[in-house]
Amino acid sequence: MAFPHRHDLETTTLLSRHMGEEEARHLDTWLERGGYEGLRKALTMEPEEIVQVVKDSGLRGRGGAGFPTGMKWSFMPGADDDRPHYLCCNADESEPGAFKDREVLRWSPHLLIEGCMIAARAIRARHAYIYIRGEFFPVLPILNRAVSDAYREGYLGEGIMGSGWSCDLTVHVGAGAYIAGEETGLMASLEGRRAEPRVKPPFPAQVGIFGQPTTVNNVETLAAVPMILTNGAEWYRQWGTEKSPGTKLWCCSGHLNRPGNYEMALGVPLKDILFDVCGGIPEGRAVRAVIPGGSSTAYLTPDELDCETTYEGLKEAGSSLGTASPIVMDESTCLLRATRRIAQFYAHESCGQCVQCREGTEWVTEILTRIEHGDGRMEDIDTLYDLCEQLTGRTICVLADSVVFPLKSSLDKFRDEYEAHILRDTCTAT
Amino acid sequence: MSEELHPSVAGAQPYMREERQGSGTTDEPLFESDEGRERLEKIRSRYPSARPALLPLLNYAQEKNGWVSTRAMEEIAGALDLTPACVHSVATFYTMYNKRPVGRYLIQVCTNISCHLNRGDDVLERFLEETGTRPGETSENGLFTVVEAECLGACGFATVVQINEDYVENVTPEKVPDIVDALWARAEGRDA
Amino acid sequence: MSEQSGSQEAVTLIIDDVEVTVPTGTKVLDAAERAGVVVPHYCYHPGIPTRPAQCRVCLVSVEGQGKLQPSCVLDAQQDMVVHTATEEAKLARKSVIEFLLVNHPLDCPICDAAGQCMLQDYAFETGQLESRVEEPKLVMGRDRIADDVLYFADRCIICTRCVRFMREVARDDALIVAQRGHRAYIDTFPGTELDNPFHGNIVDVCPVGALVHEDFLFKARFWDMDSASSICPGCSNGCNVSVASKENQVVRLKPRHNAAVNSYWMCDHGRGQLVMANRGIRAEVPLLRDEDGELRPADWKDALDRVASDLSELGGGGRAVVSPHACNESLHQLRRLLELLGFQGGEFRVEQGGEATLDGFPKLKLRADRAPNATGAELLGFERVESLAEPGPGEVLVVLGERLDADPTLPDAAFGEHAGYVLYLGTRITEAARRADAILPVTSSAEMQGTFTNWEGRVQRFDQALREAGIARPAWMVLSRLVGLLGGEGATRLEAADAFDAMAADTSGMEGMDWLSLGLKGLPLASPADVAGGAS
Incomplete structure (x- = not known):
């Protein structure tokens, strides 16, 4: 296994200087x-x-x-x-x-x-x-x-x-x-x-x-x-910004030409990491959505990608830096399915102590699965919104909240996807 | 690696240092051998009390036997002065402990989000087809158990498949037959 | 609630507009209780040390804090302002109930807990009629947790009270949560069952119908049961219990809280005592021996007049064999009767058994003395013996509750044959009773009021749970009438309160006690020195 991420683009190699050796x-x-x-x-x-x-x-x-x-x-x-x-x-x-x-x-x-x-x-x-x-x-x-x-x-x-x-x-x-x-x-x-x-x-x-x-x-x-x-x-402060100094390892995955791990000074625009460093989307397809900080962070739409990659910058964009792990989804991605898969993970990983998380993450997953299978109803969208509310800030840890960020942002930003599945049993992905 | 196993890493050994024979699992006593007792003592020496050694010892059971039997749970409970029920509770919380014997090749296919975007579900399907099994079920010849895995932490190399302890990265459905064939060859070569 | 008795500091806070002052370190949920506000909760149980704050039902709003807070673990602080029923808190609570019902089978019609189920209660309180859940329910089924306890996994809300009772109170880490997330359930080690002398308490702490006693399964609906405060007769510990009965049969014993005796708990031996309370063949009417030597029924007036007149003609003195299951009041009246006859002795035997201590509350112990009132019997002048002394020729033998034939080794069948007269007061007509000159039917402790004195000299009251058998009467009532008929002082005691007060006035160690102050939690004897060496 060679470290596959050496290339001529502008990364900063402090932590990753000897990776691959x-x-x-x-x-x-x-x-x-x-x-x-x-x-x-x-x-x-x-x-x-x-x-x-x-x-x-x-x-x-x-x-x-x-x-x-x-x-x-x-x-x-x-x-x-x-x-x-x-x-x-x-x-x-x-x-x-x-x-x-x-x-x-x-x-x-x-x-x-x-x-x-x-x-x-x-x-x-x-x-x-x-x-x-x-x-x-x-x-x-x-x-x-x-x-x-x-x-x-x-x-x-x-x-x-x-x-x-x-x-x-x-x-x-x-x-x-x-x-x-x-x-x-x-x-x-x-x-x-x-x-x-x-x-x-x-x-x-x-x-x-x-x-x-x-x-x-x-x-x-x-x-x-x-x-x-x-x-x-x-x-150390010569990299990054006043509030987010230094460098960060970015884990880029999903639909990218050069997925992988890149060390970047904090603060560069997210789109530069995705399009310059990672070489953009394969086969010239368009981006549909990006989850910037690992699966527990909110979706960004293509026009939100010029945000600054700092803790503050991503918060301002309505998401979060999280673990700096952008997951890129191109236009062929069904966002309902993707969100269902994310919810399924958190349901699987709930420790089961807090009631909301134990039952709620699974219930959310089941509703999303049902919609995915063409049995959804418009009331499900209201129920999902309501569940987002009930899963936020109510539990010992933030695992339940982790479902809410991608779920709620998908409902807010890609409602058309839900409606297409519910009303026409089709997908807006191309 | 140095000859002598340093106590600081005694609880952190990979499961399958050598390829298993036959169906891949046994249910050997853990602490009746000198090696087992030494491992127990080294692991215990790293913690101020007995219980923190529980996960490392469950790992050791799986390293040795390929799964964690109720017998092994009882043995570990005895070694740490815990109740078997308490060990059972912990063992069932963590998904990596095989509570049933598995095949010689445990194939874990990640279908989590990044792999999902890179046809992880199709890779899983293909492994099930090629091995003729259903998820979690061991093939009749005892060679294969295929399971759906949650994120394996190698998302830039999707789809990621873990076969025993090796990561196989950038797997596509098309590559699956060759991977399974190679496992067949390995198994036959060893048995021959 | 606070254990820190040494703490001088107190904080004052406002909970639902009620100002309350509590010791520093008190949790908001406990402070609320003092303010008269009950905050719903599942995982919190006052008798179990840990508070995992995992049920999330006790969330409350605190002014100045953005998020709802779990009141069971939140320290009460000076000037804190808490609202337990804001819209946000109510909504959060309602959603917890909805979540709990996602996979719940809604089998209330056949659930033992229906009517006393905290899930049912809170669901009712939140008033949600319709479920939004369309998904198929996860079915997990039922499992045996102990030889007498079943687990209905689908009803379980994973509050872990049972697990924590076993771990922290019984100190037996044999019950655990297996798996995780929505697949989690309560389990023992595969192939084993709970086998702890106190494991029955897990059924009591279960806030829903997930854990049930098999011998209670489908036996009674909560609303069809009557309940009485009582004392467990299983040993000398004197655990406070509630006796639940249905159609004049005891169906269940449950512990009743008493911090000085048994906390919230009782042992499983004690729970088994309900069998004894249910009557078999009972002595229901007085029986007197006629001229032909046959036992014939009589009414109370005739019977007591006849016994009194028989006794007054005898001069050989009186001796008694009593049961340590007899209450203090009865023993006191019997002692008075014996004194009128010329006291020759009074003895009792105590069945012995193995001991077991509840480590998390060591005052609760299944004690070797398998009877509730050996201490009381000794205090009232009866002697604990291994084997009974044979009554001398011409003596009056009064038997109170002692079966005499219960133990095949002691005494022999002819016990009492030399006595001049045998008066038998009991609940059953035993072989020995059949040799008596008179049999007076008395009520069992389940059918009367009275008091027992436990191993450490705590005098505790029990109430009537069942109707009496036939025209059986409490022994203290019967004996006090006989005392009166034989010229003793004092009226016939028609109320347990009178019988108790008369005894207290007459008994060293009980000075100053009265029925009123005794209440339902009991009182200790004046001086522990008065408790003779019989405590065990």
Whole structure:
């Protein structure tokens, strides 16, 4: 498997610099490429100083919510709290459309390990866990070897890099549950329980895994940390915008000539990523819709694609940056079917605690399936709108809301599709 | 990979390091061998209490036997001082644990949105046709179990199919017969 | 509700226009209850420690907060203004009910829970008549969870009360949620069933008809049942129960909350006691031995006059064998009768059995003494024995409730043959009773009011659940009349309240107690020292 995304278009390669290089996976060759310099520097710094640098960099969580990373770290109790602290790296990448963390894991495992150790030092953790989704088998031998080598060579474990500071790292593998990617669901799963999210408060920084203060960070977030430590916050801010600094791995899929993973400075127009970097739609067909941030974000129509790819820009466009995973649908796509498929996924992944989510996601799926099969009625549209309302903001976590964004936007923007199926049993796709 | 399995990754081994023989599944005791006991201890050493070792041990059961039997659940419950019911609850939550034996080749076809847009449903249909099975059912010769999978996290390479632990990417319906033929050949080659 | 008794701080908030002050840390749902506002809920149960906030029925509006909040886990805060019935909250609640009914079989006509089902109640309250659901229902069927408990998965709302009762209160992690999402159901480990001495409580905590006792299945409609507050007679723990009856038969015992005794729970041995309450062949009229030695029926007046006159002619003193199932009031009147006759002794035996503790509420224990009133019997001057002393020649033997033939090893069939006179007060005509000179039919504890004193000296009242058999009367009533006829002080006690107050005035440890203050939760004896070593 070669990294297929090298081309002459304007991408920025900070995180992805060594993706595609087999040899960069190994510790010695990684060190030749400047590996572990960020950690070396962090080991000379106090935790608060590390937090401050990351705060100054403006780095925001890359798992979907976009919460400022430095601020999240600062929620952890300080030196006066003698409970064990933990770091969890969320590598349960499972949002449909997203496949960026896998690339970090399989091409640059030491980058992640280094990021984990810097974060662990910043939050005073002595043990970090990488929770990796169970399906990522091909990644495991690569990551496991990197971790074992890092232990052997003193980049993990006792007295890291000759310092007096020690920290463990354990790779923990999941077993097929989207909801284990939710922060509290992940913690439950790591504790050997069903990955059922829980009510916050208490927040993980107070009560996390094993009941102890915990920070959960996404793979891509942690992978961005070493270069920020090495080069400084200002350096990092040369990419991106004031509120959305840095670069982002974009996972582009669906109907594209060059689907794949591209690192871009935040802020470039979405259409440039899709049409220039990814080469547009195959066979010259027109775009019908784009889901910009993974399947839990709202559809954009073709005339909404010049929005700026920042957290704010996509919000302004009525959607969300999410995991930066645009799913492109060309004019041959039946949006009812596509929406049904998305709803079906969330129904399958509902943990089943909250009533709305357990029953509602499935009910929505059944209604959409029925319309798809030609048995729809116009009242179904009202019912679906109403269900969108009842599935929003009512539950412990946001899985139910995740159905609403694509569903409601499809009803708003592609009502003609629903009406064609209901009234004429035909599809508006070409 | 280094000879000695480092405890930090002892709970993170791929399921099928070697290709299975015959129908692909067994129901061997997990912790009666030195290897099993060592794995148990290494995994347990990474957590402050027993229960967090549950998923890694269920993974180990599947790595060893190809599925997670109720017998294995009881054995794991005993090793972690949990009730078998509690293990059952966790095992049924996670979709990757095969609660029934599966064929030597477990073929998981993603039909989630990006694969759906790239004919994932047709790929699934084609695999079912070529193996002569229905979803989740194991073929009579014990070789194939085809299931519909949710997103496998490789959406830029749709349609994605996972065969045992290997990802096969950019699969089209047209490629399916060759893939199945290759699996046949592998199976026959091994058996011969 | 708050456990933090040491907390000095309190917060004042407004819930549905009612100002209420509660200790810091109180949840809004509990604060609302104090304000007289009931917030609907499924997953919250006051006796189960965790609050997963997953049923989402208790969502309320809080001023200043955009989203509805789950009141069961929301801390009450100073100056918080809560509205439990805004349009938004009502709509959210209504939608939860609609969601719960998506796959519900709507089999209320054959559901045991109909009439006391929280799903039915809330569906009724939200007033939605039509369902918008056109989809076929997911059918999951029914399963056996324990030898006496069935699970109707289609009715289940996955509130997990049962699972959490087993895990957190019974401390037996044997009941779990299997699968996930809308395919989730309650299950045991494959091939096993629940086998816990307390597992029957899962039926009580189930807010719908998903978990049912097999021996109650299809037996009675809720609205056809009568209910009485009572005390479980199964052991000396004295669990507070409600006795449900239909057509004068006990159909079900359910625990009744008492924080000092059994919380919300009871054991399964106790539930089985209903069989004992249902009458078999009963003593229904007084029987007196005539000149030919035959037992002949008599009315109460004749019977008591005759017994009183027989007793007054005997001078050998009186001795009694009593049952620890007899209530305090009856034992007190019997003790008075024996004193009038010249007290020679009073004994009782207590059936013994294995013990089991409810770990999440250890005060609730199935205790070795399989009778409700051994402590009371001792306090009232009766002696606990392993084997009964044979009455001496010429003594009057009064038997109260003790079957005498229930245990084939003790005593032998001729027990009491040397007695000068045998007076038998019981609910059944046993072999031993047939040798008596007089049989006076008394009511069972299900058919009367009275009190028991539990293992730790808590005196608790039970009420009448069933009509008496024939013309049987409470033993305290019968015995107090006999006492009067034999010249003792005090009127015939026609009310349990009078019998109790007379006993309290006369009994060390019960000073100051009266029926009024006893209420339905009971009172502890004045000094634990008064409870003799019989507690176990």
